[in-house]
Amino acid sequence: MTTSADTQRVVVLTGGTSGIGRIAATELATQGATVAVIGRDQTRGDTLVADTTPLDGDIRFHQADLATQATVRSLATELLDTYDRIDALVHNAGLSAHRRTETEDGVELTFAVNHLAPYLLTHELLDRLRTSEPTRVVVTASDIHRRATFDFDDIQFTNEYDSLQAYARSKLATVAFTLELADRLEDTEVTANCFHPGFVPSTNLFRDAPIWTRAMVRAAAIIPGIGTTQQEGARRLCHLVTAPEFGDGTGTYVTGEGITSPSTEATDPENRQRLWTISADLVGIDPDWP
Ligand SMILES: NC(=O)c1ccc[n+]([C@@H]2O[C@H](COP(=O)([O-])OP(=O)(O)OC[C@H]3O[C@@H](n4cnc5c(N)ncnc54)[C@H](OP(=O)(O)O)[C@@H]3O)[C@@H](O)[C@H]2O)c1
Numbered sequence: 514m515t516t517s518a519d520t521q522r523v524v525v526l527t528g529g530t531s532g533i534g535r536i537a538a539t540e541l542a543t544q545g546a547t548v549a550v551i552g553r554d555q556t557r558g559d560t561l562v563a564d565t566t567p568l569d570g571d572i573r574f575h576q577a578d579l580a581t582q583a584t585v586r587s588l589a590t591e592l593l594d595t596y597d598r599i600d601a602l603v604h605n606a607g608l609s610a611h612r613r614t615e616t617e618d619g620v621e622l623t624f625a626v627n628h629l630a631p632y633l634l635t636h637e638l639l640d641r642l643r644t645s646e647p648t649r650v651v652v653t654a655s656d657i658h659r660r661a662t663f664d665f666d667d668i669q670f671t672n673e674y675d676s677l678q679a680y681a682r683s684k685l686a687t688v689a690f691t692l693e694l695a696d697r698l699e700d701t702e703v704t705a706n707c708f709h710p711g712f713v714p715s716t717n718l719f720r721d722a723p724i725w726t727r728a729m730v731r732a733a734a735i736i737p738g739i740g741t742t743q744q745e746g747a748r749r750l751c752h753l754v755t756a757p758e759f760g761d762g763t764g765t766y767v768t769g770e771g772i773t774s775p776s777t778e779a780t781d782p783e784n785r786q787r788l789w790t791i792s793a794d795l796v797g798i799d800p801d802w803p
Pocket residue numbers: 527528529530531532533534551552553554557577578579580604605606607608626653654655656709710711712713714716717718719
């Protein structure tokens with residue numbers, strides 16, 4: 514173990530090199546946490562660390578492309594070797610792939626990064642979360658999940674790929690995953706909650722979108738009253754990581770209005786169970802976890 518911070522909170526945060534996650538990482542470190550930021554680009558990670566010191570806490574960067582399952586597994590090993598406790602695991606990394614692309618594991622990219630990576634990383638780090646209790650899993654979801662359904666016969670859009678639908682379905686999966694995880698961890702002191710950061714047009718999320726979408730998002734970013742700021746999205750993330758009520762409360766979906774009901778497609782127990790089993794199969798683990 515290389516950390517000496519036995520008494521310092523350790524937050525593992527994916528997608529901390531840009532947008533909402535970058536601001537949240539800085540805020541959590543300012544509040545005194547050691548923040549292990551996961552990102553795929555070493556230069557952006559180095560810049561983050563250089564830009565945000567000195568702080569009361571600490572930001573450490575771990576380079577990993579979450580699109581690849583082998584990388585998620587070696588990232589987990591690196592984190593377990595580095596931190597002897599993990600107080601919060603925040604799944605914030607996300608993307609929206611314009612064209613249908615498959616990862617080297619043969620999984621549709623948006624589904625792989627937005628849903629399967631959180632599923633697998635949680636599995637790999639769960640024992641450390643259990644030995645560090647009370648602990649939290651926090652997931653950045655989106656209200657766009659309400660526009661999606663699960664088509665379990667073609668969950669990865671092999672037919673008629675649509676980038677917005679694929680993104681919405683991946684976010685539906687993140688909500689269903691969080692609720693199912695919370696239920697499965699009911700007898701533990703690990704909570705699982707997810708949230709909608711608001712529509713934040715100023716982030717890099719839409720960089721890969723069609724040109725007309727990017728133009729609309731760029732316009733939305735400068736027109737007052739449309740969407741919200743990166744700071745507000747980050748504030749919502751930090752609230753789930755630090756507020757006492759999410760240390761006890763679990764299985765919730767939080768928006769700007771507070772705890773809100775997610776779509777019935779996400780809450781449906783049969784959907785959640787099927788998603789869990791399919792996900793386990795796609796990453797090659799036993800579905801009877803935890
Ligand atoms: N912006 C919105 O309106 C909005 C609304 C609802 C939900 N969300 C969600 O909020 C979260 C943060 O997004 P954002 O809006 O802040 O966008 P962003 O600026 O694009 O940030 C996304 C983060 O995810 C990381 N990431 C993407 N693919 C990755 C991969 N394969 N491996 C590792 N890291 C990867 C990015 O790393 P790089 O720096 O390397 O690109 C970046 O740090 C996402 O989950 C998104 O779906 C956003």
